[in-house]
Amino acid sequence: MSKNAEQWQARPNFPxxxxxxxxxxSDQQIFEEEKEKLFRPAWIIACHESEISAAFDYRLFTHxxxxxxxxxxxxxxxxxxxxxxxxxxxxxxxxxxxxxxxRVTCIFHQWSFDTRGAxxxxxxxxxGYQDRFCKEDASLREVRCEVGFGGFVWVNxxxxxxxxxxFLGGAMDILAPFLEEPLEVFHFHKAHVCTNFKLWHDTNSxxxxxxxxxxxxxxxxxxxGYFERKYTGFPNGHATVGSMQIxxxxxxxxxxxxxxxxxxxxxxxFMVDVFPGMTYNLRTSVLRMDTAIPLGPNEAxxxxxxxxxxxxxxxxxxxxxxxxxxxxGPFGRNLHEDLLxxxxxxxxxxxxxxxxxxxxxxxxxxxxxDEIGMRHYYAEWARRMGRAPFDPFREGKSEPVRAVA
Amino acid sequence: xxxxEQRQAIEELVYRSCLALDDRDFKxxxxxxxxxxxxxxxTYSPEIRKDMVWLDHDRKGLDTLLTNLPRHNSDHSPITxxxxxxxxxxxxxxxxxxxxxxxxxxxxxxxxxxxxxxxxFHDTVKLNGAGLKLAKRVVKLDTRLLGYGYxxxx
Numbered sequence: 256m257s258k259n260a261e262q263w264q265a266r267p268n269f270p271x272x273x274x275x276x277x278x279x280x281s282d283q284q285i286f287e288e289e290k291e292k293l294f295r296p297a298w299i300i301a302c303h304e305s306e307i308s309a310a311f312d313y314r315l316f317t318h319x320x321x322x323x324x325x326x327x328x329x330x331x332x333x334x335x336x337x338x339x340x341x342x343x344x345x346x347x348x349x350x351x352x353x354x355x356x357x358r359v360t361c362i363f364h365q366w367s368f369d370t371r372g373a374x375x376x377x378x379x380x381x382x383g384y385q386d387r388f389c390k391e392d393a394s395l396r397e398v399r400c401e402v403g404f405g406g407f408v409w410v411n412x413x414x415x416x417x418x419x420x421x422f423l424g425g426a427m428d429i430l431a432p433f434l435e436e437p438l439e440v441f442h443f444h445k446a447h448v449c450t451n452f453k454l455w456h457d458t459n460s461x462x463x464x465x466x467x468x469x470x471x472x473x474x475x476x477x478x479x480g481y482f483e484r485k486y487t488g489f490p491n492g493h494a495t496v497g498s499m500q501i502x503x504x505x506x507x508x509x510x511x512x513x514x515x516x517x518x519x520x521x522x523x524x525f526m527v528d529v530f531p532g533m534t535y536n537l538r539t540s541v542l543r544m545d546t547a548i549p550l551g552p553n554e555a556x557x558x559x560x561x562x563x564x565x566x567x568x569x570x571x572x573x574x575x576x577x578x579x580x581x582x583x584g585p586f587g588r589n590l591h592e593d594l595l596x597x598x599x600x601x602x603x604x605x606x607x608x609x610x611x612x613x614x615x616x617x618x619x620x621x622x623x624x625d626e627i628g629m630r631h632y633y634a635e636w637a638r639r640m641g642r643a644p645f646d647p648f649r650e651g652k653s654e655p656v657r658a659v660a
Numbered sequence: 661x662x663x664x665e666q667r668q669a670i671e672e673l674v675y676r677s678c679l680a681l682d683d684r685d686f687k688x689x690x691x692x693x694x695x696x697x698x699x700x701x702x703t704y705s706p707e708i709r710k711d712m713v714w715l716d717h718d719r720k721g722l723d724t725l726l727t728n729l730p731r732h733n734s735d736h737s738p739i740t741x742x743x744x745x746x747x748x749x750x751x752x753x754x755x756x757x758x759x760x761x762x763x764x765x766x767x768x769x770x771x772x773x774x775x776x777x778x779x780x781f782h783d784t785v786k787l788n789g790a791g792l793k794l795a796k797r798v799v800k801l802d803t804r805l806l807g808y809g810y811x812x813x814x
């Protein structure tokens with residue numbers, strides 16, 4: 256029996272932690288608040304250390320809160336991050352997404368800066384500023400930067416935010432044994448999708464959607480151990496997914512992963528979802544890193560990286576690339592399906608569609624088809640936003656904002 | 661330098677390969693390829709300053725991939741490959757062919773077409789008299805932003 260308008264609008268018969276109001280994926284005001292309350296205080300991955308391996312190598316990154324950044328390795332080998340904004344007239348300092356620059360010189364009026372953020376030259380300074388303004392007054396804005404947890408370059412644009420390790424808590428412990436060797440990025444691409452960034456993170460936070468993937472059904476869901484995989488929630492909204500043994504040889508054209516990953520059992524698979532929009536995904540021979548960058552309530556840019564070991568032989572690297580491409584490359588089986596699904600959600604949840612509730616009600620003892628991963632995320636979302644995801648505009652029954660799943 | 665007849669035959673081979681893939685006639689496409697055919701999609705990332713391989717298959721692997729694709733969920737919008745053969749350099753029994761490539765995607769609902777990707781085909785064609793066949797195709801993409809993507813090779 257179908258629903259009429261009143262029935263469609265009625266709240267689901269679940270605890271309020273087990274569903275969210277669909278408007279949190281389309282409301283402009285909520286989106287603006289998310290940039291300030293979720294992303295601005297968070298540690299965000301800007302790039303990987305292998306992308307800036309030599310002194311003076313730099314990499315540009317637009318922070319999800321909107322701030323354009325430069326991550327640069329200095330002459331002292333230290334990685335720092337600065338606003339990519341000239342303190343003179345606000346011009347963009349570096350234009351190419353990556354490169355090597357001993358000196359950062361603004362093309363507009365030729366003000367120059369070193370890789371420690373100091374201004375080294377102001378064109379005709381004395382003639383124009385006399386003794387009223389000098390190089391020491393024109394430093395770049397530096398933001399906090401730490402390298403770690405697999406060699407990723409993390410940035411935080413809030414000066415008094417807790418350190419990275421405190422932000423991550425124990426969420427990365429599950430991956431620590433597998434991230435001891437230096438890594439190297441071999442793949443990078445972006446996907447621009449008309450969807451809300453949270454929907455991508457939702458997809459990475461639940462595996463009930465394995466029904467979407469023929470590959471995962473054949474190699475995972477139909478194999479022993481699949482339904483024992485467990486979610487574990489950590490403070491600050493992070494979550495992990497335990498491993499199982501994927502049977503890659505069950506998919507025609509695939510094969511046992513010959514290269515593997517140090518310390519990881521053959522066919523192993525671990526995930527760490529980092530609040531508010533990053534995911535470590537380690538499957539047998541490849542580490543994939545997703546970084547979601549919100550562009551609007553219904554618009555997101557997702558950065559995808561594939562990493563192998565820095566010590567890989569050419570043959571080993573080729574194997575990893577093959578493994579990566581089969582499911583996670585731009586023409587891979589799973590990534591396209593996941594992107595297509597969140598694109599479809601973007602169509603279904605955009606303003607005006609009258610979508611009403613998003614269900615997160617599955618309970619299976621925190622195992623793989625339990626939706627506790629999303630519930631854990633939205634408990635943190637509620638705490639930081641000061642809004643209940645099930646009643647973000649305080650229209651329904653008055654309940655306190657819950658901070659736990 | 662190819663003679664006019666060779667050039668015409670090579671151009672037609674490239675164009676037939678586009679038509680076959682546009683029509684999702686995978687067997688027809690593979691019939692245009694040698695037994696030791698190799699297909700890859702590559703691109704350069706200015707972000708990580710590296711050449712990348714996005715797809716890499718021998719003929720058997722490509723055949724398996726194309727057989728598997730209907731079992732997967734995908735975007736059903738058709739794509740149209742527009743190739744223009746730029747250069748044909750004939751060597752010893754083979755020709756090296758460079759073509760400009762544009763790929764357009766046409767939405768099923770309403771039929772709007774949009775540019776999906778640009779790049780080049782770098783083909784190696786084996787010259788077997790009248791029976792020219794593709795020995796190798798490297799698709800070098802300039803476009804790296806492909807939205808929610810696509811399953812079928814270009």
